[in-house]
Amino acid sequence: MCNQSRIPGQPRRGFMAMNLLLLMYGLLGCLAIQAQDAAEPMYTVQNPTGFPPPITRKSLAPRPADLAGKTIYLVDVTFNNGDVLLKEMQKWLSANRPGIKTEFRVKKGFYAADDPGLWQEIKANNGLMIMAIGH
DSSP states (O other), rough: OOOOOTTTSSHHHHHHHHHHHHHHHHHHHHHHHHHHHHHHHOOOOTTTTTTOOOOOOOOOOOOOOOOOOOOEEEOOOOOOTHHHHHHHHHHHHHHTTTEEEEEEEEEETTSSSSSSHHHHHHTTTEEEEEEEOOO
């Protein structure tokens, strides 16, 4: 048995060599896997959704100077609990801004689907809209 003194907190002599050996085995293993992967065929995958059409910018709707006497349509697109938020807004507006009329509506279809009947109603009544989309 070897009688060598060791400084506490310092690694044993063979410890560093063993870590280096394990590191080398790991690197060689990675290189072997990469060489095996290179021998396998490569596939090209196409996105079937295509490319969206170019976007035409539109200006924002003009903002009214005052909301008194206006009708605000609170439009729900049936996203999780959007109706709860809009109904709370409707309660707050009726309590705090009685001069503003509110109408709660549920839009047909998902949020990006067109609902020409609803848009026509809002436009015919010269209404404003808040839509609860979510996220």
